[in-house]
Amino acid sequence: MKKITGLVMAAVALLTLAACGGGNDKTADSSAEKTTDQLAAIKDAGVLKVATSADYAPFEFHTMVDGKDKVVGADIDLVNEIAKELGVKAEISDMSFNTVLASLKEGKSDIAISAISATAERKEQFDFTDNYYNPPQVMIINKKNQGTFTSLAALKNKNVGAQKGSIQEDIVKTQIKDAKLVSIEKVPNMVVEVNSGSLDAMVVEKTIAESYVQQNPELMIADIDLEPSEDEAFAIALPKGSDELQTELNKIIKKLSDEGKIDEYVQTNHELAEKSAE
Template identity: 55%
Template sequence: MKKIIWFAMVSMVVLLGACSSGGKETSNDSKKEVIQSIQDSGKLVVGTSADFAPFEFHTMIDGKDKIVGVDIDLANEIAKELGVKVELMDMEFNAVLAALQQGKVNLAISGISATEERQQTFDFSDNYFAPPQKMVINKENANELTSLKSFAKKKVGAQKGSVQEDVVKEQVADAQLVSVAKVPNLIIELKQGSIDGLVLEETVANSYIENNPELMLADVDLVSSDEEAYAIALPKGEEELQKKVNQVIQELQSSGKMDEFIQKNTELAKKAEE
């Protein structure tokens, strides 16, 4: 009887061990590298907030609403390198990184700066654009708003979730920060006088000023840092995808195509508002 019981117990252990081993092999077999997964799906899913001309914005092409911009051209070049097409997910800026963290998108490309805080959660590509920060105001207030001190107790806008919020907090400390999700809404508030100033990256600021002649850049100095340069956000640990992305960025910069993207989309943004 003892032998029978002992044999049954050994058999059970062997059976359980086999089941456990088999399950582990199945798990490993089903696990795919992210690049292979992207290629298998045939698409690179990119999160962006298309209200940031000339980097990402809506315009009409052949009677259809399209999302275009420097970042979109960059996304298309990365997709081409991977042999797939781009699928864009347009959302509010402060939701873009959340979508990346939740696995809803493969990359976040939306004028994103690789701040120390963000680097704790995400990996980033090499920087592809270093934007000076500028203050946009109404021309009618040009004689009044001539220094950062003149913005004391004034309302200064910045896009919600952006580094421009930190610029206001740290460099225009006596002002009241007004955070809004969409840049076009901030432009409207500035034109209506609901806010007194708006911090934007220079290229974006000039794009909106071109189409809103009552606005201008204030003659005040805002300090830019390396943390404010734009980079592509990736999930933590995706080193092979990061290498591919950096390879594309380096090729675009060395060939001059990145500058071409900026010039082309700046002109396109002007036409979009005509």
């Protein structure tokens, strides 16, 4: 973060007040005003605009419903319930994972949910809700390499995939330091490459891995432990300064978590993903 002098901050504050309609002795905190208006705007519009990348079953993925392609998943169930609690409708936009947060920053979406980890780096640019799910991380390999890839050391100089812009990239960099990180936009593309042998392994969240292994019998989850981290837990990303919206969403998340609904969403959609693959 750049340090800003008091003089510059004062100038910025005056410009902000002017942009909001003039500085006629307005004493309300501009950021609080912004976040209150943000939540009110969502309710007034009757729509919660949601950015996601629907390639990460069981959290967000495509399936056929009544003959039509539809984005479903645990994250989608969660935002639909949030929208219901807010009295609005969720409008889901599917895009590449590395553009999900960009969409939020550009104001094209109100929230971003796509199995996103609230890392320290991301927190510098976005606000996040409380964590709603903390998944274990695993490695997918081809079964023919079961006897070869039995430790992290065995992956030295090997090609290990991770979704571009994801926490898994950091896991490869920090825990499999001697491997060659290969960043790929879509998880299904990584699966194809592990199948073909152009990737030796890929790092992904355990529930996601189980779905893909179920669909691809030649693949397996490697018997290699990866260290868990609180940074890997999933949270909903919000525009910076979203105090009011953040507070409201945290209340809803806590309620659903206490009721066991979020775990239920994960399990139900895990089963749906397996069924869809049959």
